[in-house]
Amino acid sequence: MVISGAMFNLKLICQGVACDRGGRRVLNHVDFEVGSSEALIVQGPNGVGKSSLLRVIAGLVAKAHGSIELHGGVDERSVAEQSHYFGHLDALKPLQSVLENLSFWRSFFEPAPFGDGKERENMTELEALETLGIAHTASLPAGYLSAGQRRRLSVARLLVVPRPIWLLDEPTSALDKASEEVLLGLIANHIHSGGLVVAATHLPLNLPNTKFLNLSPITTESEHMFADRDLDDYFEQGED
Amino acid sequence: MGWMKSLFLREYQLANRVGGGALIGVLFFLAVVTIFPFGVGPDMILLSRIGAAILWIGALLATLLGLDRLFQADREDGTLELLIMSGRPLELVVLIKCAAHWAATGLPLVLATPILSLFVGLDFQSILMVTLTLLVGAPALTLLGAVGAGVTVSMRRGGVLLSILVIPLAIPILIFGVSAATADTISSNNFIAPFLFLCALTLFGLVIGPLAAAAALRISGD
Numbered sequence: 001m002v003i004s005g006a007m008f009n010l011k012l013i014c015q016g017v018a019c020d021r022g023g024r025r026v027l028n029h030v031d032f033e034v035g036s037s038e039a040l041i042v043q044g045p046n047g048v049g050k051s052s053l054l055r056v057i058a059g060l061v062a063k064a065h066g067s068i069e070l071h072g073g074v075d076e077r078s079v080a081e082q083s084h085y086f087g088h089l090d091a092l093k094p095l096q097s098v099l100e101n102l103s104f105w106r107s108f109f110e111p112a113p114f115g116d117g118k119e120r121e122n123m124t125e126l127e128a129l130e131t132l133g134i135a136h137t138a139s140l141p142a143g144y145l146s147a148g149q150r151r152r153l154s155v156a157r158l159l160v161v162p163r164p165i166w167l168l169d170e171p172t173s174a175l176d177k178a179s180e181e182v183l184l185g186l187i188a189n190h191i192h193s194g195g196l197v198v199a200a201t202h203l204p205l206n207l208p209n210t211k212f213l214n215l216s217p218i219t220t221e222s223e224h225m226f227a228d229r230d231l232d233d234y235f236e237q238g239e240d
Numbered sequence: 241m242g243w244m245k246s247l248f249l250r251e252y253q254l255a256n257r258v259g260g261g262a263l264i265g266v267l268f269f270l271a272v273v274t275i276f277p278f279g280v281g282p283d284m285i286l287l288s289r290i291g292a293a294i295l296w297i298g299a300l301l302a303t304l305l306g307l308d309r310l311f312q313a314d315r316e317d318g319t320l321e322l323l324i325m326s327g328r329p330l331e332l333v334v335l336i337k338c339a340a341h342w343a344a345t346g347l348p349l350v351l352a353t354p355i356l357s358l359f360v361g362l363d364f365q366s367i368l369m370v371t372l373t374l375l376v377g378a379p380a381l382t383l384l385g386a387v388g389a390g391v392t393v394s395m396r397r398g399g400v401l402l403s404i405l406v407i408p409l410a411i412p413i414l415i416f417g418v419s420a421a422t423a424d425t426i427s428s429n430n431f432i433a434p435f436l437f438l439c440a441l442t443l444f445g446l447v448i449g450p451l452a453a454a455a456a457l458r459i460s461g462d
Contacts, residue, residue, distance in 0.1 A: 089318025090317065109327070
């Protein structure tokens with residue numbers, strides 16, 4: 001399907017983005033453009049910086065160079081504040097019920113407009129849970145959920161607060177085949193309704209209007225870089 | 241405004257549900273205060289003279305006890321990333337978290353103070369003054385501790401480092417708190433001057449604490 005340029009009301013533009021982590025460069029000169037109703041799939045082997053790229057866009061990691069802009073969005077808000085980030089962590093409080101967890105994010109997260117002036121209907125908590133097939137767990141403490149159910153509850157956050165940009169880091173991990181289908185359907189819906197998606201994955205994702213960005217490893221002058229890497233691993237341990 | 245209320249309520253609930261919340265802090269406070277008479281010996285005059293200081297130090301340590309988890313728990317489960325991206329001012333988020341944390345763990349310490357004061361032989365007037373100074377000064381400890389919690393958020397054993405960082409900075413609060421609490425009478429200048437300084441430190445903390453902690457949290461994603 002070809003979409004003419006005139007239909008884009010939002011455009012996420014990254015130019016020459018570079019990022020350093022732990023003293024070594026993990027991203028260099030990343031350029032891409034992705035507009036409304038489009039998906040960008042970021043591909044590449046493990047450790048190539050897919051997650052780092054998403055975290056840079058999400059404003060969680062500072063970029064060393066380059067610019068990230070959203071044209072057509074709300075000017076006074078950063079790109080991160082118009083994005084949903086769906087990463088490896090589920091951001092759930094095990095002692096609160098499924099519904100309490102979701103209600104909190106619904107009332108706390110500030111929604112962002114899609115740039116076309118149309119109001120997006122956000123689902124209620126129960127509708128979102130039903131869509132994801134976990135409505136029966138609504139009153140359970142989130143700590144009792146399985147890994148897959150936790151992921152689904154985490155996705156529900158994206159449904160109850162409308163924001164145009166979805167940053168998805170390995171979105172299908174820990175999901176079974178059926179839930180994966182549901183999630184892909186939801187992402188496709190988001191794309192069709194004018195949202196834009198940046199997904200990092202090493203598995204093929206079947207999404208409409210897809211562009212690809214292939215990241216390749218940066219060759220570095222090694223030696224002391226190895227020392228940095230060991231130090232990184234040491235600090236990372238606590239985060240798993 | 242709705243988001244502030246839901247954040248406050250959620251933080252308050254979580255602080256109470258995780259690890260006993262108020263009770264743990266109060267029991268720790270009790271343990272610190274009761275150990276002093278055993279160390280000092282049964283000299284009631286000496287105890288009542290240093291009683292206010294004992295209570296203040298006990299409250300300081302009990303406040304620091306739970307603070308290391310203030311942001312660390314959020315960082316570990318990914319909540320912190322979303323708080324930063326939420327579009328809400330992070331300084332305000334930090335302030336609300338501190339307020340909820342204080343309501344759940346600091347306020348019970350203040351409420352327990354009159355009872356614990358009896359253990360160190362304080363008279364009625366002194367009990368009143370210690371409780372009042374703690375009510376005004378303890379929020380400053382929480383706000384100061386929040387800065388330490390923000391700085392140490394990515395460290396695995398941040399709790400000890402947090403205490404090492406915060407205790408020296410808490411000295412002015414302790415000095416003004418204890419000197420107000422040990423004044424002769426509540427109406428004397430000996431009470432009012434340090435008490436006003438204590439109020440000023442808390443107000444100062446209300447501004448500096450959230451600003452500094454939010455700045456530390458913003459760079460913690462790296």
